[in-house]
Amino acid sequence: MTVGTVNISLADSLSAMSGALFGEPVAAQIHLILVEIRLPRILLAILVGAVLASTGAVMQGLFRNPLADPSLIGVSSGASVGASLMIVVAGGFVETGALMGLSLVAVGAFVGGFAATLLVYRLATSDIGTSVTTMLLAGIAIGALAGALNSLFSYFADNDMLRQISLWQMGNLSGANWPKVSMMALVAVLLFSAFPRDSRALNALLLGESEARHLGIDVQRVKRRLIILTALGVGLTVALAGMVGFVGLIVPHVVRLLIGPDHRWLIPASAVAGALLLVVADSLARIVLVPAELPTGILTALLGAPFFIALLLQQRREL
């Protein structure tokens, strides 16, 4: 709360916060910065980080691949196409047009992400069930297609649009406001009340799908439920905060190295770690280039990658 382009001391922050709570008058500017800009931004960072990291853990379990990531099922690529399309097509309106506090870009991203996931899921589902391998391949194909479409939009975009597209692809929490926070919170609550129910099913799925079935798990239903929840969660984060990479892939991986692969602990621990990483990264993003700001996505990767490499090195020494 205290860090940012405008310096506000901890004491001032605290008094401003309590003032906001109890209706006492505080300096208008400080109140504005804290309550309307910084607080929603921090809350959004927490929610986005938690959702990205926990859905990453779920996807890695579902695909039985520690290197899987929500972007593999097409959410992120679909969302980025939707967003780019909106930036290019709706160009001028993007600045002004607001729909329930969401910009057109966010709506485009959300719809694109959901559509891509549905497409990948349909491609991979036959009479026999959903094939995880086909789904991975379909996700990669859709990703390639989305990359091409993105390049196409960038080609037609003018300079200003191009900058918007690339900024958005780097992931940015600077547009946080209360409507966004409440939407994200709603989805996060939904996700975190649904995931614990499927934790043991995910543990069994690590053995393989038929093994899980023999352990009394309705594999098809669990898969469908988790994929839809992930598409919803990741689609919304991409819509609200752009492409914040790295969190969904690395956080669950690191947490697994630390506490093991049991999803009953892995999912909540990943959520906490993801929230922490994103809050720290976003706070740094706000101060390293004062008075300008860095896109958050750049910092998550800058912070997380060396940590991950250090962890790998340490693991190698232990073996």
Place this chain on the structure above:
Amino acid sequence: MSMCAENISLHRSGFDLLRHVSMTVEAGKVTAIVGPNGAGKSSLLRVLTGEMQASKGRVLLNGRTLSQWPIIERAQLLAVLPQHTTLNFPFTANEVVGLGRIPHQTGSATDAEIVAQALKLVDAQYLQKRFYTQMSGGEKQRVQLARVLAQIWQPCPGEEQFLVLDEPTSAFDLAHQKLTLDIVRQLAARGVGVVMVLHDLNLAARCADNLVVFDGGLIAAQGSPEEILTEQLIQQVFGVKAIIDRHPTTHKPLVITE
């Protein structure tokens, strides 16, 4: 009650994998399936366990078809050990065996006790805290065996239980092969119906009450090992000349190949 395959035929991509196969796995008995590679042994296990849908015929588990069983209840009485299980995540042996308790609501204290006993039974106590990903092939197979044993550790009131094993001894040394067969006999004595695919005819002859010989998707012979193991059958099914003798101490058939 029993696990019963009735006139099963299985066609997949133009091939007849199984043709008119009927066999019964009785509770309290050990049934061994033998036959050359590609004879349909594993296909039959897949049909028996509901992993593949038979093109014709049906499977009855304690009098109800597989699809009539609610998935959880079925898991409480039918445990399946596949030939290979790939697990790339660093679970400890305790955690892997604990997965076998998923269908049950017995509480974590009971589950932990069962996990410890199952690991002890397969001589894998020392693996408890070790990571699955760092074990040898034989150790992994023993842990997986302990997992399916934990799944049917306690009798299921009112229902017979069954254990399906696909080549359970393939990665084992002599001592652990014998241990596995001893465990299987103990389970049968407790009333569990065991069906397993084996490659070693002598292990099968020593352990099985009922021996089923597959050849080309058909059952070539079934019955007690003493009745059906003949030099002629082995020549016909495996294309190998063999002498059938008696084991000096167990008096079970002993197949000696030339």
